[in-house]
Amino acid sequence: MRRVVGVTFLAVIGGAGAVGAQTAPAAVPDAPRSSLLAEAPDLVSAAVAAGLRQDAVCRGKQQDQQTDQSPDRPSRRACDGCPPRSVGKALLEATFIVNGMAEAANLIRGQVTSHITPKTWWANMKQGWVWDLDEFAVNQIGHPYQGNAYFNSGRANGLSFYESAAVAAFGSGTWEYFGETNYASLNDLINTTLGGAALGEMFHRAGWLVRNTHATGGRRRWSEIGATALDPMTGLNRFLTGDASRVTDKPADFVPMSLNGIFSVGALWRGDNTHAVKSAAEPFLEMDLLYGDAWTGRSRTPYEAFAVRLMFGGGAGFSEARVRGRLLGQPFGGERGQFLVVQAYDYQANDAYHYGAQAFNAQVAWTAGRTSGTYVWLSGWGGLTVLGAVDSLPVDLNTRPTETEPPSSDGPGQGIAEGPRDYDYGPGASLGGFVNLMHGPRTLLGFTYDGRHLYSLSGVRANHFLQRARLDLSVPIHRKLGIGVASEYFSRWTAYQDPNHTVKRYHYPQFRVYFTWSVS
Amino acid sequence: MERVVNRPRPALLSGTLLLVWLVPAAAGAQSEPHAAAPPAPSEMSKLWLVVGGASATLRSECNAPANPDSPHTCGQSPYRHSGSLIADIGYRVHDRMDVGAELFWMPTNTSSGHIRVTHVDAVAQFRPWASQGFFLKGGAGLAFLRNWVDAVGPSSIDQKALSVVVGAGWVFRPADRLGLEIFGMQHAGAIGDVQTSEGPIENVMGNFWSVGAAVVIR
Structure with a gap:
């Protein structure tokens, strides 16, 4: 079964890489997300339940x-x-x-x-x-x-x-x-x-x-x-x-302690900067893979546990790719807590921003009340972004241009980008956290916050602060099948370093309804 | 910035050369006991310390203008040569890899003032072959730029930049407590904007090439 899950899931991942490499960024895609690790609550709780047993094997x-x-x-x-x-x-x-x-x-x-x-x-x-x-x-x-x-x-x-x-x-x-x-x-x-x-x-x-x-x-x-x-x-x-x-x-x-996945299929409704929500629903497919057990045991083997999220649809062909790989993990508090150092890769395209980054985070996770069937699982993280990219919004524009100018016929030649580039580069920082109310292996209620700062060194000179929050409520229907609703909100705050010190804010709500299918 | 001309720092350069000349003698003077019984890797300390000097070349320029209508263009500035100092302190992960912090300091005198650049990077140095001295180095961190040049204004201006370093070299006697390495490195400092008396220059990138030698203590 594990190999079947792996083949199905990872063939899609492979395809996503190839598709993504050829994706033109012109289309305006969709939807904010919360942390990948945070957003795999079923997997998390399963890992917690199996934690002590697996730790001995792991060592x-x-x-x-x-x-x-x-x-x-x-x-x-x-x-x-x-x-x-x-x-x-x-x-x-x-x-x-x-x-x-x-x-x-x-x-x-x-x-x-x-x-x-x-x-x-x-x-x-x-x-x-x-x-x-x-x-x-x-x-x-x-x-x-x-x-x-x-x-x-x-x-x-x-x-x-x-x-x-x-x-x-x-x-x-x-x-x-x-x-x-x-x-x-x-x-x-x-x-x-x-x-x-x-x-x-x-x-x-x-x-x-x-x-x-x-x-x-x-x-x-x-x-x-x-x-x-x-x-x-x-x-x-x-x-x-x-x-x-x-x-x-x-x-x-290369034999993981566990392998789990969650497929979410549904529709989402995106808002705009005026909080109005569009009536047209956008279909989406979101997939989470959790390789290994990121939450228990001591580990010094990079990527012995990692998480991947891919999202297709929701307003764009390919709207999200996230990888979180554990570089080291150290338990504390009698295995109830876990300290991790995580490498992060991000690619996101939504209505508020297009964002991509290479980053490293320090993360702490803790469970409370795990002796009962219902317990609270919480985590917080913060780290440095070595280099991030965020789409430029020139100070005199209020919305992102939907069309880019075609290259001129007398340009320097095929393969040579003429610019101007429509996104900014710079280092930055990130912080976030989640709180999940769990019952056994399932998440009943989950809240995730993710904040990112980027200081533009190349492009439109500005400080960008990108935020998103997501509240999920999910209910099991039958065995591995579940149903869920989510309310999301994400914002972009950009402070330009122009003579007027212009500050612009963009905020977008989003709602989604989805079915889930858990595999392990 | 373009009006700046090169002015080598003879004292620093001669100091670097002296260091390079002295190090093998110092290493050689201690080589006999080590030759008899070099410490096993497991017996060596976890310290990784490097101190040395280099001949360095700096060139800054701006590129990829965010605003194509900007009236200010900086073009390419001249190459400026000077001596530089380098120091690493860190941890020997195993016999082929060291990680730590690196300091690279380069002062440059120009006709209109002087510039000091300090790079502080987290670095990893990797020797692919345990029996050979060849190593690759890479890292990233911050660069601190201090300008006193006329183009910037009457007083100094301090700026921070994203720093990236790549390099390669050869370390002699890698298994001994005291060794010597020669290296070539390239630092990049992505400064962003530089405010000058004639207005801001956008998307300034400084490149620093250095070739030098250093003492290695483990």
């Missing part, structure tokens, strides 16, 4: 992994099912295979930026880093997805999470300086490296969910092909080395 597993991951084994494999470790091969694959495929794609598409020569390399090196003018989706989805391939060049060759993150940075740097005629872009370096690590580890672990290393013949081949669709670099290496047909155990590191 044993970690000890096994620490033993297995010694890099000095003569075979260069950390375990029988692990790939052989080769740093040089990882760097070569990131440089030549990933960059080579991207370069070939640009050449086939006739991109002017693909006409690289040693002169363009030297020009890029002399220039240094710049901010680029590419479209929102290209920078916030496309580059992290490319970074996922660099990252998994490392993972496919037996490197650890952090070592593979260094490979992603190396691959991004080589691409920025030597893969395009464009000047090297600082925002691409950050998005590719950090976004690549977040998406890359998620896809890598998703691939291991799909892969059936005990099977043989056609069944085995199709499982390897399915995993390759999610994580091409690992799949390529496994086919080349013959690992794709070797019968072994899966690496213990």
